[in-house]
Amino acid sequence: MTGTSEVSNLETPPTNSKSAVRIVARALLVGDRIDAAGLERAEMIATVPLAFRLGPTKFAAFYRFGVAVFAGLTSEEETAFLEKIASRISGKPDGKNEETAVLEIRADYEDRVPPGGPVEMPDLSAARFLIVADVLAKSVSLARDEGKLGGVFDIIEPFAVQLAETGRAPWNRRSMLKLIGQALLAQHRISGRVAVEEKPDILWDRPNLERLYARLEDEYELNERAKAVTQKLNVIVETGQALTDIFDVDRATRLEAAIVVLILAEIGLTLFQIFFSFGHIPV
Template sequence: MFRWGRMVDTPTPAFPPLHARAVLLGERIDTAGLERRDALSTVPLAFRVGEQGMAVVFRYGVVVLIGLDTLAEDEVLRGIAPRVVAPFDKREEEVAVLAPAEADERVDPDGLVRILDRTPPRLIVVAHAVAASAVLAHHERQVDEVLDIVEPWASNLARSGRRFAGRRHIIRLIGQALLVEHRVSGRVAVGDKPDLLWDRPDLGRLYARLENEFELDERAEVLNRKLGLIGQTARLMTDLIDTERSLRLEAAIVALIVFEIALTLYQMARGLP
């Protein structure tokens, strides 16, 4: 359940466009000890930065920075960096531009997100969507890299009927596929709605439009299909390796039997005991 800090949910006047930038820093962020008395929420951890800015920290490795300039963003990221578990060499980012809405909250054709106000609950809902999009982009790139490895294996198998990789490489491929699948379905839970919506069902429409804008469900479904293809291919390659090993073992047993028979016949022919 979503847990609030000292939240002041009062309407705000019209505001200039501001950026919500999600940065995927690593496998996980240890938020223990980061809690503050002035925190806007604890799950996810959200707090003010300066007078108008906000930072939202997700335990699955993402920080969303809203309404901050470059210097303030760098300062927040440097402060969180020591708490990042298994940091990534390449940081994935996702950006949404927010602007005030006159009546109905929506996403314009150009991607501009229209919200009624910049109160913390609305900004946290936006943060959920851009954070999930950044994580999906990271995993999409990982899966595409694995598919780039699978494709030449499949091409070589179709062309020559033989595989050219060892069992260890295939097991590594299976491990990469399982790891990505675990991160997408387990840690991030892209298909799950923000806990905030239990307390604020009126924000469900905004999240649904953000979800549609970033195509979260569709991308997760495509990602799962690709993971299934990778797993199926890896299992096929493992079965081929096992079959080849069985054939070699059978050939070795037959060779030993033939050798034993030949030796026995030789001894009989020479009259040896």
């Protein structure tokens, strides 16, 4: 964890212990970046990410890397909220990326994350919401990275197949430059991704919720997916470097060939001049 966030109003009204309440939390990829500066208001519960309590069990959080997380809101309410901050969202998402979690709340529950089942918790406090939001936001961000890397791999694969079958790279300069550009673009987009290994700042204040975070992290396989993304990115970067080296070697080889041709032409011209000069020596 790095830094701290200002958190307030972490308590939530008690839940009826006899019946469980189900609330849906949803993370949406809304753009490349959200500028949250100046959106602070009285119902704010945290500054990093900027998060609000909108009701006893209604929350919203916004992450700078383009993800909005809601809990307890209807689709219409989510849309209305996003319309209010539309001017602060830059870039457009490639397709629809979202992640949901069903939260089952009952006072006699302990924090538990059954495989494939609803997340059980005794209450939906602001602190618990921030932990759930952090995991969902990271999952959506990873899904975006996975999609972008998959597109680059689709371009790389035909090149790799031809290189394996023929032992020669396709000497189409434009296609090689395009592939190098795709590799560099993927590196640029992914290199600034959210650090999945960093835990949410709220755990500094609520270490008792560390277990809940760890269980959610395992459920959404954040570490495993982050490692896979890093490995794919390394392959793409190495491929881009290999293509650059091949391109440089090819250009150097052609330059050397041109120099050899010019030297031979110069030698031939010199020999011709010498022969022509000897052929016209007066007797």
